[in-house]
Amino acid sequence: LSTLVSQMMSSIVFAGSSQFVTAQLVHDAAPGMVIIVTIAVVNLRHMLYSASLAPYLKNLSLKWKALLSYLLTDEAYAPSVLKYEAEGVNASSHWFLFGAGLSLWSTWQVSTAIGIFLGTSIPESWSLDFALPLTFIAMVVPALKNRPMVATALSAGAMALLAYSLPFKLG
Numbered sequence: 207l208s209t210l211v212s213q214m215m216s217s218i219v220f221a222g223s224s225q226f227v228t229a230q231l232v233h234d235a236a237p238g239m240v241i242i243v244t245i246a247v248v249n250l251r252h253m254l255y256s257a258s259l260a261p262y263l264k265n266l267s268l269k270w271k272a273l274l275s276y277l278l279t280d281e282a283y284a285p286s287v288l289k290y291e292a293e294g295v296n297a298s299s300h301w302f303l304f305g306a307g308l309s310l311w312s313t314w315q316v317s318t319a320i321g322i323f324l325g326t327s328i329p330e331s332w333s334l335d336f337a338l339p340l341t342f343i344a345m346v347v348p349a350l351k352n353r354p355m356v357a358t359a360l361s362a363g364a365m366a367l368l369a370y371s372l373p374f375k376l377g
Contacts, residue, residue: 207229207232209322209323212318212322213315213318213319213322215228216314216315216318217315220276220277220279220311220314221245221248221249221252221279222279222314222338223248223249223280223338224245224248224249226338227241227244227245227248228241228245231244231374234374236374240374244374251280252278255278255280255283255287256275256278258287259278259283259286259287259290259303261295262287262290262295262299263295263299263300263303266300270300273304274300274303274304274307276307277303277304277306277307277308277310277311278303278307279307279310280341280342280345281306281310281341281345282303282306282307282310284345284348284349285302285306286302286303286306288348288349289302290302346359347359
C-alpha cells in the first residue's frame, strides 16, 4: 500500500486487527471478497462490545453514540467496561470511553506514521508477529473472573491453533 493509503486506512478504519489482516491478505494476493469477509468476521467482536456497553451509554445522543462507536477498540473497551461495571453509570461516564478512545486513536495515527516511514529499517529477522496476540492476551486475562470465562478463552485459543494452517492465514 502507498504511504498515503496506509495512513488513510489507519485513520478511517481505526481497527488494528483489520489493518494487520488487510495488509497480510493484500501481500498474499488474496481475492477482494476474502479480504472483505475476513475483516467482517474479525470485527464481529465489536457488536459484542457494543451490546455490553449499551446499558451504560443508552441515554447518550446519536452523535455521541456514533463518535464512541468509531473510537471503540479492544483497548478502549477493556478498561471502560471494567470501570462501568465497578462504578455504574452517571452523566459523565461516556467521557472515560471518549478519553480512552481518543488517546488511543491519536497514538495509533502517530505510530502508524512512524511505522510507515521507519518500518523498513527494522530488520526482517525481528519477528514482530507476536505483538498482536500479546495485546489481546494482556487485555483478556485480567477480565477472566470465573470458570466459564476461562473455558471460553481456552477454547478460543485452541480453535485459533487448530485453524492456524487455513489458507490466506484465515485461522
